[in-house]
Amino acid sequence: MRGILKQVWYAVRPLTAQQRFLWWCGTLMLASGAAHTVVAVVDWAPWWGAVSWRKPAVFGMSFGILSWSAVWIMRQLPVRRWGWLPAVLLGAGSVVEIIAVTMQRWRGEASHFNYGSSFDEAVWSTMGNVVLLVALALTVFLVWSLVRFEGSPAARIAVVVGLLAMEVSGYIGFGMADKGEKAVEATGQVPETVKFGAEGSAKLAHAVGMHGLQLLGLLAIGLAIGSVARRTQIKIMVLAAAGYAAVFGGVAATAYAGRAWTSPTAAMAALIAAGALAVMVAAAATVTRLSPARADVVK
Incomplete structure (x- = not known):
């Protein structure tokens, strides 16, 4: 089993600066998701609902795994300077999204559909715009993979x-x-x-x-x-x-x-x-x- 895990690491480990950036973004978000899972267990608050620890926990895990997955994708694409564009849009955009979701939970406010105050509305608007940038990054990766994929x-x-x-x-x-x-x-x-x-x-x-x-x-x-x-x-x-x-x-x-x-x-x-x-x-x-x-x- 140890040998297989080592092989998996060899297959996904970051090799370039762009990949390392995505990997650290993913690691940060996964750590946040894991930490907030512990908080949810300790706090014993309801898991579901508009305001719950589920959101920073699940969003952190989900976006973190996505950034790590992008590292694997980029390892099978040619190295290009403009690769920083989708890498930054995905990595930094995801981090901003997680910060917004996490901040709102610690404030005791809903992160989504919240128009309760001008600040809450600004947070929700920012989240929507950031998701568009993440979607743009994924589209770039998709087109790039269709045109110049170098993996199997x-x-x-x-x-x-x-x-x-x-x-x-x-x-x-x-x-x-x-x-x-x-x-x-x-x-x-x-x-x-x-x-x-x-x-x-x-x-x-x-x-x-x-x-x-x-x-x-x-x-x-x-x-x-x-x-x-x-x-x-x-x-x-x-x-x-x-x-x-x-x-x-x-x-x-x-x-x-x-x-x-x-x-x-x-x-x-x-x-x-x-x-x-x-x-x-x-x-x-x-x-x-x-x-x-x-x-x-x-x-």
């Missing part, structure tokens, strides 16, 4: 599908923002949660789209350090990507239909189950081929 074909599939899913997740996120702001206008209160229709879990659909890059990325790394022929790597990754897309599509369709994630239609339940099975088969095929003896391949 399996890794390219993982990156492109993962980033495309994040773009769709961003669209869902903007839909959530629109719903939340309309709820504030109608009630004068920050909503506890945002739903599509009666019971559609917009939050779950958004989360599933946000983290496909990490799922597929780990599989790509596993395939690269395992004893897997390139053609087999591609087949396994195509299976995993198709399965993930099916799960994401089923969850998103269920949310937009206004149905709870626990009660999808029969067709969507079948699609999600088939997709999850495909991902598990791909993961099993990857794990069984891991080879600790090949650490030199990814150094």
Whole structure:
């Protein structure tokens, strides 16, 4: 196991200044998320709601992992000076977003949809603008990966599908923002949660789209350090990507239909189950081929 973990580190460790910048941004946010998870346990306050420790904890973890994932992507792209543009937009933008979310929780105020004071409104506006910059960075990485990707074909599939899913997740996120702001206008209160229709879990659909890059990325790394022929790597990754897309599509369709994630239609339940099975088969095929003896391949 130690040998495999070492290989994973060799595959994702930052090598350039741009990558190190993203790595430290991610490390800072992950540390913040972990610290606020401890605070949440000690404080024993409600985990859900507009004002909760869940937000700095989950946002810190999510954005931190995203920055680390971007390091892995940049390792497989040609080194360019203008690479600082997406690196800074993603890394610094994410840090600003986490600072805003964390600050509001320590102030006892909602971070999202908060128009309670001019300061709260300015914070919410800043968060919205920063997310646009992060989305721009992800778009740059997507186009760059389509044009000049230097990693394996399996890794390219993982990156492109993962980033495309994040773009769709961003669209869902903007839909959530629109719903939340309309709820504030109608009630004068920050909503506890945002739903599509009666019971559609917009939050779950958004989360599933946000983290496909990490799922597929780990599989790509596993395939690269395992004893897997390139053609087999591609087949396994195509299976995993198709399965993930099916799960994401089923969850998103269920949310937009206004149905709870626990009660999808029969067709969507079948699609999600088939997709999850495909991902598990791909993961099993990857794990069984891991080879600790090949650490030199990814150094």
